[in-house]
Amino acid sequence: MTNGLYLYGIFPHPGPQQLDLEGLDNQPVHTQDLDGFVFLYSEAKQKKYLSSRKNLLGHERVLEGAMEHGYRTLLPLQFGLIVDDWSSVQAQLTHPQGEALQSLFHKLEGHREVSVKLFWEQDQELELLMQQHEALRTERDRLEGKALSMDEVVKIGQAIERSLEDRKQQIIQEFRATLNPLATDVIENDSMTPAMIYNAAYLIPWNEEATFGRQVEALDAQFEGRLKIRYNNFTAPFNFARLN
Incomplete structure (x- = not known):
């Protein structure tokens, strides 16, 4: 029993001619x-x-x-x-958005998407911060072992938080600059x-991916x-x- 057509992606004409791919539910891709x-x-x-790992990977595997x-x-x-049928695709997508789709094809032609996600260990960064920031370390050591007022606790906490944020932004700026x-285009997504x-x-x-990849490796070493x-x-x- 079929429940309609499951869509993966769109190509400019003439598109793929001979693909032997298996989609979701082990169905042949056309x-x-x-x-x-x-x-x-x-x-x-x-x-x-359902957006399970298996289904998401199956969707991406067809595209890749x-x-x-x-x-x-x-x-x-x-x-x-x-979708139920191709007429609904025409009514909702190809007719009203045809020019926008062509513009996207023009933008993507000859290009690829790559992505970089950065992770750090905040405790490790805090320790490095204290080693490198003498004034902050001195203030922390001065207060250590004392009964602190709420204002003192908030003040030192805010100073550490600001310094950690500065370190994070310095890293991000280095990646941006490189x-x-x-x-051709960059999109920054939420963490x-x-x-x-x-x-x-x-x-x-x-x-140009090899060149880009070498720069990522150089930043990693840095x-x-x-x-x-x-x-x-x-x-x-x-x-x-993304259509606007």
């Missing part, structure tokens, strides 16, 4: 040419797909599989998009955990193990395929 846009889809076997076959100009669609000039201090996606020329860097150099361009 293409549909619609108004000059080529949709990647499979039959939906569920009315709604198409890119690995050389079809790199791709607008990924959000996870869980099911990596942003290599990118996902307290330990994550920076989360950015970069749109870079497809063949901070001498203070950071954990999660670098993703191959992903569908979710951050840059």
Whole structure:
């Protein structure tokens, strides 16, 4: 039983010609040419797909599989998009948003998305801060062992918090100064955990990834193990395929 069509992404015409990919629920992936846009889809076997790790990875695997076959100009669609028929896609997307879709294809052509997520150990950074910030260390040591008033507790806490924030911003600025000039566009996203201090996606020329990757490695070496860097150099361009 089918519950409609599950959509993965859109390519410019003529799109992929011979893809052998398996989508969600082990369904074969097909293409549909619609108004000059080529949709990647499979039959939906569920009315709604839960955003489980398995399903999310299955969605991304289809997109990355198409890119690995050389079809790199791709607008990924959000996870869980099911339509009843192609006429609804025309009415809601290709007819009203056709020009915007073409503009996105133009922006993405010859480019790829990479991402950098930075993590630090706050306790380790606090210890380094105290080693390097003599005035703050002296003030902390002076108060150690004393019965402190609430004002004193708040004052030293705020001073430490400001100094930690300054250290974080210095790291972020170093990454911006090094990596942003290599990118056509940059999107900074919210941090996902307290330990994550920076989360950015970069749109870079497809063949410049090796250069970008070397700069990430150089930054990693520069901070001498203070950071954990999660670098993703191959992903569908979710951050840059947004309709205004």
